[in-house]
Amino acid sequence: MTRTSDEVTEFDRHTAVTSLGDGRYRTEVDPGWDVIGGAPNGGYLMAILVRALLEETGAPDPISVTGHFPARTPAGEAEVTTEVVHAGKRLTIARAVLVSDERPRVLLTGVFGDLDEVHGPSGGEAQEPALPPREECVSIPDGMDAPPITDRFDLGIDPSCIGWALGQPSGEAYAGAWLRFADGREPDTLSLVTYADAMFPAVLNAVPEPSWVPTLEMTVHVRDRPSPGWLKTVFTTRHLDDGRLEEDGEIWDSEGRLVALSRQYALVRG
Amino acid sequence: MTRTSDEVTEFDRHTAVTSLGDGRYRTEVDPGWDVIGGAPNGGYLMAILVRALLEETGAPDPISVTGHFPARTPAGEAEVTTEVVHAGKRLTIARAVLVSDERPRVLLTGVFGDLDEVHGPSGGEAQEPALPPREECVSIPDGMDAPPITDRFDLGIDPSCIGWALGQPSGEAYAGAWLRFADGREPDTLSLVTYADAMFPAVLNAVPEPSWVPTLEMTVHVRDRPSPGWLKTVFTTRHLDDGRLEEDGEIWDSEGRLVALSRQYALVRG
Numbered sequence: 041m042t043r044t045s046d047e048v049t050e051f052d053r054h055t056a057v058t059s060l061g062d063g064r065y066r067t068e069v070d071p072g073w074d075v076i077g078g079a080p081n082g083g084y085l086m087a088i089l090v091r092a093l094l095e096e097t098g099a100p101d102p103i104s105v106t107g108h109f110p111a112r113t114p115a116g117e118a119e120v121t122t123e124v125v126h127a128g129k130r131l132t133i134a135r136a137v138l139v140s141d142e143r144p145r146v147l148l149t150g151v152f153g154d155l156d157e158v159h160g161p162s163g164g165e166a167q168e169p170a171l172p173p174r175e176e177c178v179s180i181p182d183g184m185d186a187p188p189i190t191d192r193f194d195l196g197i198d199p200s201c202i203g204w205a206l207g208q209p210s211g212e213a214y215a216g217a218w219l220r221f222a223d224g225r226e227p228d229t230l231s232l233v234t235y236a237d238a239m240f241p242a243v244l245n246a247v248p249e250p251s252w253v254p255t256l257e258m259t260v261h262v263r264d265r266p267s268p269g270w271l272k273t274v275f276t277t278r279h280l281d282d283g284r285l286e287e288d289g290e291i292w293d294s295e296g297r298l299v300a301l302s303r304q305y306a307l308v309r310g
Numbered sequence: 311m312t313r314t315s316d317e318v319t320e321f322d323r324h325t326a327v328t329s330l331g332d333g334r335y336r337t338e339v340d341p342g343w344d345v346i347g348g349a350p351n352g353g354y355l356m357a358i359l360v361r362a363l364l365e366e367t368g369a370p371d372p373i374s375v376t377g378h379f380p381a382r383t384p385a386g387e388a389e390v391t392t393e394v395v396h397a398g399k400r401l402t403i404a405r406a407v408l409v410s411d412e413r414p415r416v417l418l419t420g421v422f423g424d425l426d427e428v429h430g431p432s433g434g435e436a437q438e439p440a441l442p443p444r445e446e447c448v449s450i451p452d453g454m455d456a457p458p459i460t461d462r463f464d465l466g467i468d469p470s471c472i473g474w475a476l477g478q479p480s481g482e483a484y485a486g487a488w489l490r491f492a493d494g495r496e497p498d499t500l501s502l503v504t505y506a507d508a509m510f511p512a513v514l515n516a517v518p519e520p521s522w523v524p525t526l527e528m529t530v531h532v533r534d535r536p537s538p539g540w541l542k543t544v545f546t547t548r549h550l551d552d553g554r555l556e557e558d559g560e561i562w563d564s565e566g567r568l569v570a571l572s573r574q575y576a577l578v579r580g
Contacts, residue, residue, distance in 0.1 A: 104527040106419065106529065108421065110395050126381060128380075135417070147403065147405070149376065149378055149417060151378065151575075158577060159552050161518075163517070164516070164547060164548055164549045165482075212435075213435075256421045259529050259573070263549065264552075278436035279434045279568050281434070281568060283430015286531060301556050303529070305421075308431060309430050
């Protein structure tokens with residue numbers, strides 16, 4: 041689907057914030073990003089707080105953002121309170137809380153600035169992760185009870201990681217997919233925060249039964265501005281110990297550049 | 311060095327906090343943990359805030375903690391203000407700010423609780439990382455101008471990663487060492503936060519000249535309570551792009567269990 045630049049896309053409409061003054065913003069949490077009924081995706085919620093902080097700080101890019109989730113966030117009206125802790129020459133540290141029904145639902149602390157002003161040496165050994173070509177990847181498998189958030193994306197899921205949804209987990213805690221917004225909205229540094237949480241938990245391929253995997257903490261490091269086009273996203277869990285796990289994500293853009301790293305601490309019940 | 315249990319160790323003395331009521335704590339930042347003159351180690355500072363939050367929440371363990379560093383923290387008196395955001399049945403989300411000279415210096419947000427109450431399946435493919443035997447490892451190389459923090463630890467550094475300090479970086483962004491406190495204080499979940507930042511930046515082996523590597527954000531995931539004895543710590547940077555890097559750490563205890571994962575977003579200048 042193509043889109044002209046003056047249309048407001050789903051992602052932008054559903055993460056919109058309106059200033060109330062004094063660092064406070066009104067927003068409307070949309071149920072279209074639920075991962076199960078009544079539970080919006082954490083990366084979607086974080087993007088709302090990041091948008092408020094970008095507006096409050098005037099910075100173009102979230103550089104590092106960390107979210108915590110004190111309570112489930114209901115759909116509907118909410119307020120984001122922002123606080124600029126330190127406005128440096130190049131980087132600003134700020135935090136925000138999303139409150140609804142007088143209860144804190146999401147906390148976010150981050151570093152904001154202009155990625156064009158950060159420069160230094162390059163190096164490292166890491167290769168772009170391999171994914172099957174998009175035409176060999178799949179969208180939501182038939183018969184899967186897919187949550188609302190899956191409608192927000194065009195999905196090209198690596199067929200090797202969909203076994204869990206069919207009762208046949210692969211045994212490897214891995215989830216990989218080509219992703220882009222279903223309405224053609226191009227990726228930017230703000231939306232990377234949502235992309236970093238858009239896939240099912242990789243650990244579902246390493247436990248016998250599908251399980252709820254609550255996130256204790258999620259951090260996204262934005263490493264570069266993404267080019268237009270599909271994003272390649274790869275998530276893995278290396279250590280699952282007594283129900284505690286990390287999920288590490290990499291997002292690469294259509295030009296083969298690493299644009300974000302993510303890590304979550306999550307739990308899974310036996 | 312052996313120690314009887316009623317001695318107060320360096321780490322405990324230097325991270326001590328005294329309640330002032332209303333969630334406020336007084337502390338004294340010790341210069342003995344400086345990484346260069348006047349700049350205390352971030353993991354040491356984070357432990358002060360974590361200690362205040364453990365006292366405030368009554369939880370035995372930090373489970374996930376994230377630090378940000380708005381300004382350099384001078385040695386001397388400081389105040390930590392804590393805020394319990396959500397006290398759940400098992401886990402508490404809380405945050406703290408360390409202020410000195412009326413300026414915020416360190417922010418910390420975390421999840422606190424009792425690791426003994428978190429259970430679930432185990433799995434994963436990750437192996438304990440290899441380090442040379444302790445007797446083949448080295449302490450601070452002769453001729454190196456070592457910062458004060460190195461006196462706080464017994465160090466058994468992997469010889470393959472000390473080249474940068476002798477003007478011969480290995481080319482591999484890796485730092486690995488056996489670590490324990492010099493005064494024999496055994497590791498616990500609080501001190502893992504400091505251990506996770508105790509080594510030199512791994513990237514120093516991948517850039518031509520030693521450089522200041524400021525941390526934008528640091529998160530420590532405490533995965534298990536460490537057994538007494540030496541800790542095995544391994545830090546790597548896989549992606550160094552235009553001066554932006556992640557540093558990933560693993561800490562394993564003397565019984566071969568993963569006890570913490572850490573990640574920093576840091577910068578290095580050209």
